[in-house]
Amino acid sequence: MKIMKVLKKYAAIFKLEMQAKMEYRMDFLMSLISGGFTVIIQLFLWTAIYGGQAEEEAVLFGYEYSQMVVYIVMAAIMARIVATGFEYDIMSDIMEGNMNRFFVQPVGHMSYRIVGFLGAKVVENLMAIIIGSVLLIVLVFTVGAEFSFLNILVALAIAPLSLLINAMMFYFLSATSFWLTWGWGVFNGWGVVTTILSGGIFPIGVFGETIVGILRFLPFQYIIYFPLNIVVGNATRAQVFEGVAMQLVWILIFMGLSKLYWRVGMKKYIAARG
Amino acid sequence: MQIIKVENLKKHYDYYQKEQGLKNSLRNVIKRKKLKKEAVNGINFNIEAGEIVGFIGPNGAGKTTTLKMLSGILFPTSGTATVGGFTPWERKKAFKMGFSIVMGQKTQLNWDLPAIETFNLNKCIYEVDDAVYKKTVGELVELLGVEPLMKTQVRRLSLGERMKMELIAALVHRPKIIFLDEPTIGLDFVSQKTIREFIRHYNEETGATILLTSHYVGDIESLCKRAIVINEGLLAYDGNLSDIVVDSTIEEAITKLYENGENGGGTG
Secondary structure, eight states, rough: HHHHHHOOOOOOOHHHHHHHHTTTTTHHHHHHHHHHHHHHHHHHHHHHHHHHHHTTEEEEETTHHHHHHHHHHHHHHHHHHHHHHHHHHHHHHHHTTTTTHHEEEEEHHHHHHHHHHHHHHHHHHOOOOHHHHHHHHHHHHHHHHOOOOHHHHHHHHHHHHHHHHHHHHHHHHHHHHHHHSOOHHHHHHHHHHHOOOOOOOSOGGGOOHHHHHHHHTTSGGGGGGHHHHHTTOOOOHHHHHHHHHHHHHHHHHHHHHHHHHHHHHHHHHHOOOO | OOOEOOOOOOOEEEEOOOOSSHHHHHHHHOOOOOEEEEEEEEEEEETTTTTTEEEETTTTTTHHHHHHHHHHHSOEEEEEETTBOOGGGGGHHHHHEEHHHHHHTOOOOOOBBHHHHHHHHHHHTTTOOOOHHHHHHHHHHHTTGGGGGSSBGGGOOOHHHHHHHHHHHHHHOSSEEEEEEEETTTTTTHHHHHHHHHHHHHHHHHOOOEEEOOOHHHHHHHHHSSSEETTTTTEEEEEEEHHHSSSSOOHHHHHHHHHHHSSOOOOO
C-alpha cells in the first residue's frame, strides 16, 4: 500500500510536468533547428580537414570521415536529449520565494525536480529519437555510414543514465542560487564547459591523450561522448562496462553532494518577497 | 485545546543598504555593510482549536515572517512554537499533512495547465483517497462557483478566480490548521465577499483553526472574534475585537494601535 502511494505521487508529478511541457511544443523544435546551424558549420570544417588528407581512408583522432560526421550530427541531438533547464526555474523559485511550497508540502524537492524533469523530457526526447533515426538513415546513404543495430540498442539503453548524470549535476549546481540570488552566469558557464568536455561538439579525443586520461575519471564524457562512441562503433565491450559503472558512480556522487549542498543552502533561504 | 502555542518567538535578518548613485553601487560590489532587522522580536500568543483569529498589523510589522515560521518555511532566531503538537521547522511529514498555508501573493498552481491538474497533484502528494478527493473538490468548487473555469489554463484566470483556485488547492487534504496570508489582496468586493463567506463556512463545517492576515477591515470584522495586532515585531494587542471598538470604529481603533507601536517599543 505504502509503495503504491509513493508511486502514485511520482506518477502524478511525472504526468503533470509532461503535460505542462506539451504546452510549449514549438520551443523544442526551434532549439533543435538552431542547434542544426552549429552542426552545419562543423560539417564544413571537418570536411575540409579530412579533405586535406591525401588518402581516401584518412583516420583522424580514431575516426574515419563517415564516423566523424555521424558523431557530430548525433552529438548535437544527444546534447538536446540530456539538456536540463530546471536550474533556471530553481533560481527564480529561490529568488522570488516560491520554494515555500516544497517546505510546506510532504514532497521532497529533489525527487519532485528530477521526476518532473524526466516527465518534461518524454515528448521532446521521443521527437529527438525520431529525428536522430531519420538523420542516421540519411547518413548511411550520403557518407556511407555503417552501424550495428546492437550498438544502437546498447546506446539507447545507456542514454537514460546519461540524462540522469547531467540532471543530477545541474541539480547539485542549482543550490548555488541560495548564495548568488542570480545564478545565470554560473549556469551558462557550466553549461558551455559541460558541452565541450562531454564531447557534445566533437569527440574528446581531439583534446589529446593527457586530457582524455583525466576526463576518464570525471563525469562529463559519460554524458554524451560515451553513448555516441558506442553508436559509431568505437567502444570495446570492456569500455562499455567501465562506462556504465562510472555513470552509476557519478549519479550517486552527485546525489550525495546535492543532499549536503542543498541542506546548507536551505538554511540560507529567506523566502523573499512577502 | 490550544492548537497553536507561540513563546518568545524572534526572527532577525541580515540585510544591507546602498546609498544612491553609481559610486556607491561600486562600493557595494567590494564591501557591503551588514545591518540587522528585527522582523519579529519576541512575541507570545496561544490559539484554541477551531478559532478564526485575525492577525493584523501595518506593512512590515512581521505578520508574514511569523506565519512563515509557524509553517516551517523559516527557522526562528530564537523562541519556540508548537502547531498541532509539532515544532513547525522540524518539518515532520505528519505536521505537513495536517496544515496548509495560502499566500495571496504567491502561487502553488501550475500556470500552464488548468487548476484541476494541481488539485490532482496535491491529491497524490497528500495521499488522499479518490472518493474523499472527489467529494472535497466537488464541494469546494460548488461553494466558490468556479465550475465553468475548471478547464481553463491558470495563466488565463483573473486574480479573483485564481485566488479561489489557490484556496481549493490548499484544502484538498482537508487541513485542520490553515494560515491565510492576505487571501483577498487586490480582489473586487464581490470576490472578497465570496472568499470571506467561504472561509467562514469551511471553519463551521470542519472546525479547522484559521489564522488570517488582511489589510481589509471587512475581512477581519466579518470573520474574527479575536484579533492579534503586531507592530514592528512586537505584540500590540491580543483580545476580543469588540473590546477595542467600544467607542470608536474598528478603523480608528486599529489605527491607534498601529500608531502606539510607532511611538513605543520596536527597534525595526
